[in-house]
Amino acid sequence: MLSELLMGVFMMILLGKGTSLQYSSDMCNWKGSGLTHESHKKDVEQVYLRCSEGSVEWLYPTGALIVNLRPNTLTSAYKHLTVCIKPLKDSKGANIYLEKTGELKLLVRDGDNSPNKVYCFGLVQGGLFIEATPQQDISRKITGFQYELISQRTLSDLHTVSDPCSPCSDTEVLLAVCISDFVVRGSIRAVTDDTEQQESIIEVSVEKLYRQKTKIFTPNQESGGWAGLIRTRMECGVKTGLGDFLFMGRMHFGEPRLGCAPRYRDFQRIYQEATDKGLNLCEISTD
Incomplete structure (x- = not known):
């Protein structure tokens, strides 16, 4: 069923029928409405985004x-990029697939609003195909997600998505x-x-x-230092100590x-050993 639908979609694209091109005003975020479609047509919209992060909101899909x-x-950097999408809260009305050369792989099932769930895939694995599910009443239905493009090297080395624990x-x-x-x-x-x-929210007192690239940590009037909040998965079991x-x-x-x-x-030991061997990638004060 899905394969037939997808092949029909691509035939329409090739023939220039039943499709429309949508370009975001800022090339990072897109927001559109299915109400612009005629209900009896299998319209397909093409959206092009050129940023490393942003969002998609599809109202009344x-x-x-x-x-x-x-x-x-x-082009050579594509194979090193990972795409992560995070569905918006209460996102519903469509299934989200990963598509490459006519093959579909389900990423997010309609109505699957697992708390804070993030779905990641390599950019070379394909693009996103979002299909509205049959609805008798499409009112108040919004399918949406945030997206980020991340270096696979950064993704694996920092564990922030792949294995934070x-x-x-x-x-x-x-x-x-x-x-x-x-x-x-x-x-x-x-x-x-x-x-x-x-998730666990860690309150950090900074010495x-x-x-910091954004204002995560701010001056603490009481201690004279800095303080801020960092998030991690609750399963990691972080405790005060x-x-x-x-x-x-x-x-x-964000x-x-x-x-x-x-x-x-x-860290002082690791850094000093690397310094003695001339293996440090950058310098940082350890006083």
Whole structure:
């Protein structure tokens, strides 16, 4: 059934029938409505986005939508990019598939609103084909998601998406120092579990701020240092405890996600050993 539908879609594209091209005004985000379609037609809209992150919102979905992610990067870099999509809360009205050369693989089933679930795939594995499911009443139906394009090297080395609970190796720690969106030395002040999102929110008291790309950590008037919140999966079992850590990670869908977090004394050892061997990728103060 799906294969027949998809082949019909591509024939329409080739013949220029029943399809329309939609370009986002800012090339990062797209918002459209199925109400522009005639109900008896199997319309297919093509959307082209050229940013590393953004969102898609399809109101009253009917027919199908093809989302083409075409980042402004060298063709040779495509094989190193991973696409992650995060469905919006209460997204419904369509199934989302990964499509390549006429083959469909279901990514997100209509109505599957697992808390904070993220779906990732290599950009070379295909594009996104979104098919509206039959609805007697399409009112208040919105299919939507946020998307991000991530370097596969960054994805694997920082564990922010692939395996956030696994301890980082010495090599991964040294790389994380150089490429993380935030690097701070501090301690865990409190941990709050968000059971709905299945996440732990870590309140960090910062002794030294090395880097942050956005205002994750702000001055703390009481301690004279800095403080901020970092998220990780609840299954990782992060607890409040004594000792200093080097917290590193990246922004993921607008939120700071924990990557590597070795105890600071362990980081000092790892860094000094790499310095003695001339293997450090970048310099950082360890005083």
